[in-house]
Amino acid sequence: MITFTSAHLKEGLFRIYERARRADWRPETDFDWDRPTPLSPDMQRIAWTVASQASYAEQLGLLASARLLGQTEDGPARLCLATAVSDEARHSETFARYALRRGGKVLPPDPSIQALRQGLESVDDFLGLFFVHTALEWLAADEFTLLARLFKGDVLGDMYLRVRSDELRHVGMGMLYLRWRLKDRSRTGWDPTPYEQLALRLSGFDDRFFAQLGALLRQPPDAVRHWFMSRHQARVRHLLGGKPTQAQRTPAGATCEGSPPGDDAAT
Ligand SMILES: [Fe+2]
Numbered sequence: 437m438i439t440f441t442s443a444h445l446k447e448g449l450f451r452i453y454e455r456a457r458r459a460d461w462r463p464e465t466d467f468d469w470d471r472p473t474p475l476s477p478d479m480q481r482i483a484w485t486v487a488s489q490a491s492y493a494e495q496l497g498l499l500a501s502a503r504l505l506g507q508t509e510d511g512p513a514r515l516c517l518a519t520a521v522s523d524e525a526r527h528s529e530t531f532a533r534y535a536l537r538r539g540g541k542v543l544p545p546d547p548s549i550q551a552l553r554q555g556l557e558s559v560d561d562f563l564g565l566f567f568v569h570t571a572l573e574w575l576a577a578d579e580f581t582l583l584a585r586l587f588k589g590d591v592l593g594d595m596y597l598r599v600r601s602d603e604l605r606h607v608g609m610g611m612l613y614l615r616w617r618l619k620d621r622s623r624t625g626w627d628p629t630p631y632e633q634l635a636l637r638l639s640g641f642d643d644r645f646f647a648q649l650g651a652l653l654r655q656p657p658d659a660v661r662h663w664f665m666s667r668h669q670a671r672v673r674h675l676l677g678g679k680p681t682q683a684q685r686t687p688a689g690a691t692c693e694g695s696p697p698g699d700d701a702a703t
């Protein structure tokens with residue numbers, strides 16, 4: 437068990453936990469469910485599909501956070517992860533409610549959901565899982581920025597903004613915790629390279645994804661890819677104190693410049 441001290445209450449992770457406690461919102465009451473949607477029938481079908489899959493992906497975020505929660509011996513990190521588990525439950529419920537309301541049911545999971553589950557379950561190393569989970573969260577948070585823009589005016593757009601703010605808090609927690617634990621990685625020999633590669637693979641951000649998202653956003657797929665990858669690489673560098681991993685030296689397709697116009701994400 438953890439014996440909390442007054443020093444714990446001053447830690448950055450404890451402050452993130454406090455912020456999480458204050459950031460309370462409810463999917464059943466905090467969205468304007470009766471507002472007419474501006475989306476075309478085609479986009480409404482896409483929104484239903486996207487929300488259905490998101491309800492599963494968020495459950496996997498819940499299970500990964502719960503595994504980390506069960507394995508950490510750090511007091512403030514344990515409190516933070518407890519709020520993250522609750523947040524992910526809320527996210528899954530949020531997207532499920534949307535799919536149920538708009539399509540009458542939650543569509544079955546795509547094969548990518550099973551692949552994501554198996555990929556996460558394949559990681560036994562605690563720090564490795566923390567790294568993969570946090571990287572998937574920052575990649576998702578960036579995706580949510582674009583999806584909020586894509587579904588703007590519809591309830592789903594509002595949902596993505598709410599969920600994204602929780603995810604960015606989770607990313608902040610993961611960054612803080614991992615930076616602390618990885619400070620002396622050169623001494624311990626812990627190598628993040630395979631975990632970064634796994635996170636990129638599990639993200640599903642491949643050529644097809646960038647082509648589809650680019651078409652929906654009316655942006656060149658390479659510009660969308662570059663926007664994601666440059667932000668991803670900056671975060672990994674920050675996490676590792678400025679040193680790139682092997683995966684960063686040879687990221688697939690991450691060489692083009694430019695970003696989608698109207699980019700307003702700052703984290
Ligand atoms: Fe989430």
Ligand SMILES: [Fe+2]
Nearest residue numbers: 497573603606
């Ligand atoms: Fe999360």
